[in-house]
Amino acid sequence: MVRRSDALATESVTCLNAALAHLRNIWEEIGIPEDQRLQRTEVVKKHIKGLLDMMIAEEENLRQRLKKSIAVCQKELHAVCQELSLAVCLPEEDCTMLQLEKDLRTRLEVLLKEKKERMAKLKSLKEQDEELCDILCTTSYSIDVDAVPSIEQLDAFCAHIASLNEEKERRRAEFVATKKKIILCMDELDQLPDTSFERDIVCEDEDAFCLSNENIIGLKTLLQQLEMKRTQNEAKCSELRSQIINLWDWLKISDEERNAFAVNMVGSRAKTMQTLQTELERLEVLKLQNMKNVIEAVRQELVSYWDKCFFSSEQRQAFAPYYEENYTEDLLQLHNLELNRLKQYYQTHQQLFEGVWKWEENWQLYLGFEKKASDPNRFTNRGGNLLKEEKQRTKLYKMLPKLEEELKVQIEAWEQEHCSQFLVNGQNFMGYVSEQWERHKLEKEREKQERQLKKNRLIEEEMLYGSAPKTPSKRKVNPANTPGKLRKPGQSTCTPGYSAKKLPRYGFNERNKENISHLSATAVSGASIGFSTQRNNLSVNSVATTYSEFARELSKVSKSNCQSQVLNSTTTNIHT
Structure with a gap:
């Protein structure tokens, strides 16, 4: 297939020959001599040759520029690919110089743009890293800011920045929450910030606080100290209130005095603690003045806990100070120790005692129904109470064994755990239950x-x-007064x-x-x-x-x- 450019070149040669032939005809017709024809032909030759030489020079120059551009693009492309950690793209073998130069130049522009974007992103990430490191007081991310980062390096850097942001938010939230608790504790303790660190926490702006690990640990330590102090104050106030209430009960303090002091029965501020201490001292003086009444009141409370704990008479008699009549401070102290021991004992086994009390209440209720069932006058009731009582008695009769079995399992587990025996009125619970049923049987x-x-x-x-x-329990019927039941004529009457x-x-x-x-x-x-x-x-x-x-x-x-x-x-x- 003939190229159009080749056909055009052939056509150009034909035109040139035709032009020369036409010139020769003109010269011939004019009659120009041969030497002048020679000269004129030489001029035409020079003119055409000069024009073609100039055109050839320009095209040669273009070819050289293309070669140079290709070489430069290839060199720069190779360097950029190395910086971007990319493989070098080889040109196609049948590619022309123009196409090669264009492809290399386009590829180079794309890679240079990518390099610029990576460097800009690296710079932005580095700035964020420095800011976060300054806030969190940590070391900056290790990366060469002069080299073009790879995609993997940028992704890792982004992940690092994201983790720093999360850590910042976490520490910020922890700081804000801890700060509120610290301020609340200081307020409850009536305490002002003393150290510079405490003032930075309470008084300074939250954004200005350095969220370093050391500062966060210091925050937690300060909060623990304040909470411990508050807990100690609460325990002290609670103990003071407990002592005050006991003394109120023992000294028979009126409700008016108690209500007037009720405002101080909550909170654990220093002022409240001082007020409680003053009230306790006042009551201690009254206690010394009314020692006998106080000890008697403690003894009444002792009896109530003896009953709650199902103590037998032997267990009660074992506390000899209960029977002494020399009312002294030492005697009161012994009673208080015994009362505190009983309270702790009851609280430790409260669940078991409540179960036993539940059984005892249901047992007494069952005995009451049994007593009513044996009363002949029960048939005089009206309104269906007899049926209700019978249903309740039957229900209790079925419920008591189940409750006994549950308590038996709980008590056995408790005895295995504590390696001791759980006593009710001085004996094993199941023995106590069996004794109650036996007494009931003997009573019946x-x-x-x-x-x-x-x-x-x-x-x-x-x-x-x-x-x-x-x-006496049966009412005699008088036929004369009951018209609905008159004796028929001739009917015999039994006297x-x-x-x-x-x-x-x-x-x-x-x-x-x-x-x-x-x-x-x-x-x-x-x-x-x-x-x-x-x-x-x-x-x-x-x-x-x-x-x-x-x-x-x-x-x-x-x-x-x-x-x-x-x-x-x-x-x-x-x-x-």
Whole structure:
């Protein structure tokens, strides 16, 4: 394929030849001699050659400039690539000089721009680093500011600056929070900043404070000292208040005096502490003047803690000063030591004691329901209270064993931890519980026996006198006053009270007859030896057995023959 430039060059040669030929024709027509034609042709040659030489020189110059530019760009590009830690880009083999020069120059401009940006970023990071190092009092970041940093170096430097900023903010927040606490503590302690460091903290601007590690540590140390001093003051004030309250209670100080002093019962300032100390000294003087009353008051408090801790009588008697009557300061001191020991003992085992108290309260409540359940007058209640009490009694009966089991587990764990025995009223808790249940069981047996003896006495009197004693707990019904329950015409009326002669009407068996005959004979013979003596010699078991059979037969007959109020009452008492 022929280039257009080559065709144009051929065309230029053709034009030149045509021009020369045209010139020769002109010269020929004019008649210019040969020597002049020669001269004129020489002029044309020189002119054309000069013009071409000038053009060639210019193009040669351009070629040289291109070569020089390529060499310079390649050298600078190589240097910049080394500074930027980049690989040198090699030109393409078939690339022309113009394209090569252009590519190298463009690449160089890009790399120089990147170099400038990196240096500018390095300078900015270095300035930030110096500022942060000045605030945090740390050494600056180690990096060569004259060399072009790599991307990795700049990223690491940025990360370092970010960490310094985070540390700055953390220390700033810690400084502000600690400063507030220090100011609060100083205010509560009525203390002014004494040292230059304290004045820098409290009085100077927050931005002017150096956030060095040493200063932060100094801040924390100062705060700890102030908090320790405040804690000591609080403990001292608390102790003074506790002593004052105890003395108030022991000396029976009126509520008016206490309320007037109430403003000083909070806080731990130096002024408050001084006021508390003054009040304590005043009460100490009163205590010396009323030593007996004070010791008696302490003894009452001792008794309350003995009760809370379930101390047995032996444990209480072990504290001999409680029974002394020589009211001295030493005796009061002994009581105070014992009271403090008991308070600490109760606080240490408060959870267990509260559990035992809970069981004790539920146990007493259960005993109360049990007592009500055995009371015959409980059937006179109205409004469903009887059902409620029965439900509560059943609930307590089920809850008490569960509570006992929980306390047993807790106490066993406590005993293993402390390697000692947990006592309630001088004995093991489960032993104490078992003893309470056993006492309750024996009490119920005793009450049952008393009721049985009472029934037996009623039977004896009934058999001996021929009539049942009136029961005060049952109200006698008067048919004449109850129109809703009038006796029908022809209906038989059973009279209150009955004699032994009428008993066979109600279907007594032969065994009953024999027992009644035996009782009658015994009653007759008793007239000769004394009524009281014979009555004590009756066989209770025989009468009780006979009477139970009699009650069953009597209940059967009474349903069909008679609705006597006295007989129904007697039957009810039997089953009760």
